Amino acid sequence: MTNAVRIGNASGFYGDRLTAVHEMLEGGHLDYLTGDYLAELTMLILGRDRLKDPSRGYAKTFLRQMETSLGLAVDKGVKIVVNAGGLNPHGLAVALRELSEKLSVDAQIAFVNGDDLQPRAAELGLGTPITANAYLGGFGIKSALDRGADVVVTGRVTDASLTVGAAASAFGWGYKDLDAIAGAIVAGHIIECGTQATGGNYSFFKEIPMGRLGFPIAEVAADGSSVITKHEGTGGAVTVGTVTAQLLYEIQGPRYYNPDATALLDTIEVTQEGPDRVGVSGIRGEAPPSELKVSLNHLAGIRNQIDVVLTGLDIEDKAALFQEQFEAALPTSPAELTWELSRLDRPDADTEEQASALLRCVARDTDPNAVGRAFSATAVELALASYPGFTLTAPPGNGAPYGVFVPGYVDAGVVEHRVTQPDGVSVLIEPSPMRTEPTRDVSVPDSGPIGDWGPTRRAPIGEIVGARSGDKGGSANIGVWVRSDDEFAWLDQTLTVDRIKELLPEIAALTVHRYRLPKIRALNFVIEGVLGRGVAENVRFDPQAKGLGEWLRSRVVDVPERFGR
Incomplete structure (x- = not known):
């Protein structure tokens, strides 16, 4: 790919491999390095930290990583963009400036905030949570990078916004570039969970050279298309399967709402372009929703x-x-x-x-x-x-x-998305003028009568079907996919809402939504309320639904003999 920027990711959660930042910087060429440290549960943990000490509330591990990597990043010209600021991005930025002086590294530090709505929660109709953070977009990050920041730390931006901000700065995108932004949203979603894109938590793990997995890289082009890859010589693999699995992680319908654009997941085309190189293209974008989602955590x-x-x-x-x-x-x-x-x-x-x-x-x-x-x-x-x-x-x-955890929503116009530049100048980021009332996806319970697939055998459905599951507040999703058009036609007809309830009796009484993503041969099921009020309430043996998809794969069904493995 020509005229592309290489955006790596070195963290999928607060607690990921501590050495990953250094490994990514030393492993090969990068233009940007991102890190995702926040999740719904993480915000609650940081909120409790902040209750004990108002100076806390950010991911302390990132500061430890910078002790050994800040100078290396500046020397290599790699811009670092992370959401490790959590509930206190200003505090993390101050600590980074002190660290850069201690290390004698001339690093320009910027931070993005304005997401913290907790002081205004009552007036905004959000109750009295201990944390209330709006999911911001990537244009605050873009502004900081445009002004020369070497490191940008944010609070609660969407996970994909880290990549969107970097790509938007590299290519000068504006809010009207909906298709390009949507492409970067998809690329950011693929790499945001680190090694899940290179073989981690992968259904067909026996096909992957496992071990010490390498972290992913998105080579993003000016039109928003990308190639997902990793540094040469690192563990794991980047295949159509590993990328598809991550595309299905913690999504809902075909529309993937973000503050800067809505990515249409049913337009994605995924192709193997070479060893550890998967092309992601064709993504269309729509206007972003008029409201921002707010992460609300209450002590219960x-x-x-x-x-x-x-x-x-x-x-x-x-x-x-x-x-x-x-x-x-x-x-x-x-x-x-x-x-x-x-x-x-x-x-x-x-x-x-x-x-x-x-x-x-x-x-x-x-x-x-x-x-x-x-x-x-x-x-x-x-x-x-x-x-x-x-x-x-x-x-x-x-x-x-x-x-x-409960989600809330506020009009984007009431949130002061703000970036403080390396020179101390604070700039207000206006929300997208394109925002509108979103089109809501419609669940499709089934795909009509089942055709004749010939002789069958009793086998676990997971012999041919991959799955990836995860939590979205009190709900969970199970994304399933197959590897050929014939298999998808069978899966589409076979795995209806009624059938998945039969296979997973624990969800039989719950509301289940079914969505089709035929271009990547996938279905996505969203199960409402299966996790109670979210992971922190811990109502299930598997409180984050990480194994729900693998349970489904273990269930025995009639599999056409033509799909032998």
């Missing part, structure tokens, strides 16, 4: 949990006995008390662990006394007075605060 109360082990015979009777005894002995009944029996046991097992099941009790209440020391003591006191073989997986604690 105190949560406590006990896990008891049930071994051998009469598992369900033992579970019922303990539940009855425990609830009767509790001095105070918590507001919420949920039980979950996980039958991990098997008959006539060769090991004690294989003969055991787990019974989990989770309590939630706004009163710490209802779920604290007395709750834990009640479980311990039953140790010699309940079912045979009683044991706990760990001593119970005194409970801990938990929060819940």
Whole structure:
């Protein structure tokens, strides 16, 4: 690709590989290096940090990474763009300036803020959350880079905005360049989760040279098309499959709303252009929505949990006995008390662990006394007075605060998207004049009658179908894809809303939306409310729905013999 900029990404979450920034800078040529440190749960964690100390609230690991990499980035002319500022981008910018002076590195630091709406939450109709952050676009980043910033730190921008800002600065895009911006949004979405684009969390992982995976790079062209790749010699692989999997991660319908444009995911074309080089093109863009999404986190109360082990015979009777005894002995009944029996046991097992099941009790209440020391003591006191073989997986604690995430929406015009340039000048970024009421995607429950696919065999659907799942607040998505047009025709007819509810009985009573992305041979299912009020509430065994897609892949269906693997 000619006339393209190379935008790498070295972080997919707060806690990703600490050495990745240095590895990406040393591994080959880059023009920009991004890092995504924020998630819904991360904002809650940073919010609790800020409650303890107002000077905190940013990703401290990024500052540690810059201790060894800031000078290298400046020497190589690589511009760094990260959302590690979290709830305190100004504080992180000050710390970076102090670090650059300490290292004698002439680095120009800028920061983007204005996303923090918590002080204005009540007047904006957002309640009284501990964090309230609007998802900003990429044009504040563009402004900072245009003015010569070497490092741009932001608060809560959309994950893809890191790439959008870099590409918009490189090519001089304006708000009217909707197709180009949409292309950069897609490229940013592909690389935002780091090594998930190079083989991490990939259904067909046995086809990938796993190990120490390399981080992804998007070579973005002036028209917004891109090639996804990685540094030569790094682990993993970049294939149509790994890119498709990441495209399906945490999305909803074909329209992917962002503050600067709406990317139409059903227009994407993905092609293998060479080893570890996947072309992404054809993306069309529409006007962005008139409102910005707001990440709202509320402290909801105190949560406590006990896990008891049930071994051998009469598992369900033992579970019922303990539940009855425990609830009767509790001095105070918590507001919420949920039980979950996980039958991990098997008959006539060769090991004690294989003969055991787990019974989990989770309590939630706004009163710490209802779920604290007395709750834990009640479980311990039953140790010699309940079912045979009683044991706990760990001593119970005194409970801990938990929060819940809910999305909010405000008109983009009420948010002061602001960038403070390296020279200290603060500039207000006007929202896109293109914004409009968005077109809402319509769920398609099925694709008509099933055709004749010839002889079939009983097999896990995952033999031919890949999946990627994740959380979106209290909902979850499962994106599924196949590798040929014939397979997609079968998948499209077979995997209806009713069928996925049959295969995953836990979601049978929930609302499920089904969306088609035929150009990448994929379907996306959005399951409302399966995660309660979000990951922090921790209502499921898998609170972020990371394994939901793999559970689906393990379910046995009638697979046409012509699709043998």
